[in-house]
Amino acid sequence: MSEYTETLPPIRWADAPKAAYDVVIIGGGGHGLSTAYHLAARHGITSVAVLEADYIASGNTGRNTTIIRANYGIPEAIRFYQHSLELYQGLEDETGADILHQTKGIVWLAHTEMAMRTERARAAMNQACGAQTFMRTPEELKALIPQLDLTGGGRYPVLGGSHHVEGATARHDRVAWAYASGASRRGVDLFQHTVVTGIRRDGDRVTGVETSRGPIAAGAVLSAAGGRVTQVAAMAGVRLPVRTHPLHAFVTNDHAPGFPIILASTELACYVSQTERGQMLIGAEFDSQPSYSRQASFAALRSYSYKITRLLPFLASMRILRQWAGICDISVDFSPIMSATPVDGFYVTTGWGTWGFKAIPAGGEGMAALIATGRPPALIAPFTLERFRRDHVLADAGSAGTR
Numbered sequence: 001m002s003e004y005t006e007t008l009p010p011i012r013w014a015d016a017p018k019a020a021y022d023v024v025i026i027g028g029g030g031h032g033l034s035t036a037y038h039l040a041a042r043h044g045i046t047s048v049a050v051l052e053a054d055y056i057a058s059g060n061t062g063r064n065t066t067i068i069r070a071n072y073g074i075p076e077a078i079r080f081y082q083h084s085l086e087l088y089q090g091l092e093d094e095t096g097a098d099i100l101h102q103t104k105g106i107v108w109l110a111h112t113e114m115a116m117r118t119e120r121a122r123a124a125m126n127q128a129c130g131a132q133t134f135m136r137t138p139e140e141l142k143a144l145i146p147q148l149d150l151t152g153g154g155r156y157p158v159l160g161g162s163h164h165v166e167g168a169t170a171r172h173d174r175v176a177w178a179y180a181s182g183a184s185r186r187g188v189d190l191f192q193h194t195v196v197t198g199i200r201r202d203g204d205r206v207t208g209v210e211t212s213r214g215p216i217a218a219g220a221v222l223s224a225a226g227g228r229v230t231q232v233a234a235m236a237g238v239r240l241p242v243r244t245h246p247l248h249a250f251v252t253n254d255h256a257p258g259f260p261i262i263l264a265s266t267e268l269a270c271y272v273s274q275t276e277r278g279q280m281l282i283g284a285e286f287d288s289q290p291s292y293s294r295q296a297s298f299a300a301l302r303s304y305s306y307k308i309t310r311l312l313p314f315l316a317s318m319r320i321l322r323q324w325a326g327i328c329d330i331s332v333d334f335s336p337i338m339s340a341t342p343v344d345g346f347y348v349t350t351g352w353g354t355w356g357f358k359a360i361p362a363g364g365e366g367m368a369a370l371i372a373t374g375r376p377p378a379l380i381a382p383f384t385l386e387r388f389r390r391d392h393v394l395a396d397a398g399s400a401g402t403r
């Protein structure tokens with residue numbers, strides 16, 4: 001467990017964009033910055049610009065509930081997220097930045113026999129693919145989480161649950177900073193308050209971008225634009241099977257440390273952990289109505305609060321300190337898209353929905369390899385855009401954890 005320190009290496013901010021770069025990355029969230037870092041650190045490609053419309057990590061990367069886990073439901077996803085989880089474990093050593101990484105374990109509760117079957121299958125599949133997930137009885141869960149009401153407020157009895165022991169959290173904006181610092185120190189140029197307004201093409205080949213600071217030529221362009229991805233891809237003439245939905249979260253006032261695990265219920269679609277400051281951090285499912293609104297909503301707050309207090313009654317006496325929302329790029333099969341596109345030189349990393357924070361290290365590593373070599377590494381190869389045309393989707397809605 002990390003001590004709270006101010007150990008963050010500095011970022012080198014570039015003054016003005018050059019006329020041309022080998023690679024332009026649209027979006028200074030976790031995925032854009034991680035890709036830039038890996039291009040420079042692993043492939044020696046440093047003629048890279050990251051263009052961020054607002055400030056770095058101002059999108060979902062700085063708004064998420066910071067859960068890192070690999071307990072997914074399909075082999076392709078488990079292997080990918082397990083690798084990302086392991087990269088997170090070494091990220092402080094690799095970047096020299098204190099990201100407040102804490103391995104806590106995550107429990108997914110089951111309230112029905114159907115959910116118990118799902119969690120048993122998940123545990124078996126996870127272990128077969130290298131992720132450490134084990135079934136727990138109600139008594140074992142009570143020992144792990146003394147605050148848990150096993151009757152679920154008399155409505156949602158806890159029949160058992162799966163325990164993914166390597167589940168973790170890390171401070172989100174510090175992760176973005178770690179990659180931004182590592183990339184910029186290797187020569188990558190980072191620009192905040194620089195909006196991409198168009199994507200230039202010559203026939204079927206990308207040639208650069210239009211920005212609020214003028215045009216920039218590029219050999220390759222990556223969209224890492226979070227919830228804005230369909231708008232950005234449309235600038236290149238690419239249509240994506242993605243919709244944008246708001247997702248909300250809130251924190252309570254400080255509570256004495258003593259909740260050292262992440263607790264989730266997929267049937268109730270809610271989850272909670274305790275931050276390093278002591279606040280209880282609570283999230284739930286995304287809004288069913290697609291929207292680009294980041295407006296916090298009382299309806300979400302009321303629904304999340306109702307559900308989570310059935311499981312942890314002590315939360316009912318706490319005050320809500322802050323509430324916010326992000327806009328999530330949800331793909332039709334609930335799996336990410338890390339891929340080249342029909343436009344030569346134009347790449348997308350998207351479909352990160354409500355689950356992409358945990359993927360930042362492995363997603364950036366994979367996208368950097370794809371851009372540098374022209375070939376997707378094995379771990380990201382299944383997540384191509386092509387899969388929708390071939391009707392080979394990677395359906396994994398049950399692993400979103402928020403629906």
Ligand SMILES: Cc1cc2nc3c(=O)[nH]c(=O)nc-3n(C[C@H](O)[C@H](O)[C@H](O)COP(=O)(O)OP(=O)(O)OC[C@H]3O[C@@H](n4cnc5c(N)ncnc54)[C@H](O)[C@@H]3O)c2cc1C
Pocket residue numbers: 026027028029030031032051052053054055056057058059060061062063064065066067068194195196197224225226227228232247248249283324325326327328349352353354355356357358359
């Ligand atoms: C409330 C909430 C809770 C979540 N909880 C978790 C969790 O516990 N675990 C987990 O794994 N994931 C979680 N997620 C999902 C996770 O936050 C995202 O999947 C992840 O941060 C996506 O990172 P990104 O870099 O793709 O996008 P973002 O961080 O959104 O970055 C995209 C960036 O692109 C910029 N941009 C957009 N358009 C343009 C343009 N035209 N020009 C220039 N820049 C542009 C935006 O300003 C933004 O900064 C949660 C999300 C939310 C909202």
